[in-house]
Amino acid sequence: MIQSLEKQVHELLGEPDQRAFPELRNDSADKVCSSSSPSSSPAVPRRLLSNASFHLSSPGHSPELGSQDPFAGVQVLEAPSGMDEPMRTSETNHWHLAHSGKESISVTLHSATNLPATRKGNVPWPYVTVKSNSDVEKKLEAQGVTHVSSEPTQSPTWEEKVTMEIDAEDAGHEAVNLTVADKITKEVLVSYKIPVRYLRSFHHYHLRLVLPRKKDPLGTSLYATVVRKGSLIPR
Numbered sequence: 621m622i623q624s625l626e627k628q629v630h631e632l633l634g635e636p637d638q639r640a641f642p643e644l645r646n647d648s649a650d651k652v653c654s655s656s657s658p659s660s661s662p663a664v665p666r667r668l669l670s671n672a673s674f675h676l677s678s679p680g681h682s683p684e685l686g687s688q689d690p691f692a693g694v695q696v697l698e699a700p701s702g703m704d705e706p707m708r709t710s711e712t713n714h715w716h717l718a719h720s721g722k723e724s725i726s727v728t729l730h731s732a733t734n735l736p737a738t739r740k741g742n743v744p745w746p747y748v749t750v751k752s753n754s755d756v757e758k759k760l761e762a763q764g765v766t767h768v769s770s771e772p773t774q775s776p777t778w779e780e781k782v783t784m785e786i787d788a789e790d791a792g793h794e795a796v797n798l799t800v801a802d803k804i805t806k807e808v809l810v811s812y813k814i815p816v817r818y819l820r821s822f823h824h825y826h827l828r829l830v831l832p833r834k835k836d837p838l839g840t841s842l843y844a845t846v847v848r849k850g851s852l853i854p855r
Contacts, residue, residue: 691808696801697761700747700768708765709782718851723788725796728781729766730843735774735809738802743772745803752786753795768803791816810840819848
């Protein structure tokens with residue numbers, strides 16, 4: 621049973637089934653190169669598959685969910701742009717590369733489900749802010765802010781891409797902070813943090829971020845696509 625499970629995991633994350641991915645058969649760039657050279661010669665690693673899983677390290681147990689709202693009384697600094705105004709984002713939003721010495725993280729905010737009501741019990745008018753850990757520590761405004769949803773809702777859809785930049789030398793301890801807030805009160809409804817070091821450059825991560833709540837086992841989900849880009853394309 622255990623051997624069978626290990627085999628399935630190996631097939632999922634290690635060696636892809638070429639019947640399911642026929643394009644890999646003749647793609648020499650994705651194959652592990654081998655030759656008659658001594659065994660000490662390192663093999664060229666396989667590129668990450670587009671459907672590869674994304675796993676963050678986590679504690680060995682699930683932490684107890686507090687009875688109090690962790691975002692109670694917390695507000696964002698930013699207001700959403702008007703519907704006839706451009707989104708707030710880095711100028712590299714549509715670039716293929718980041719500035720020299722920088723890294724950019726582009727986030728396409730698709731939608732959210734099961735958002736909580738505001739503190740007064742009203743249906744929220746949600747939008748999303750995107751900032752780095754450095755922005756948070758320095759109390760700077762977000763580098764990226766989406767438009768607000770077209771109407772108050774607990775299941776909004778945005779389909780908007782924003783980009784933030786960080787110093788390349790700080791990427792090891794930086795994180796992407798995604799915060800959903802209410803337009804009227806600026807209350808934080810839900811917030812997520814993605815460590816940059818877990819993101820492989822130029823790989824598209826299609827994420828469902830879930831924050832469980834004690835009174836609601838389903839929790840709140842945020843759907844986003846994240847791409848980390850450097851100033852140079854790796855060979």
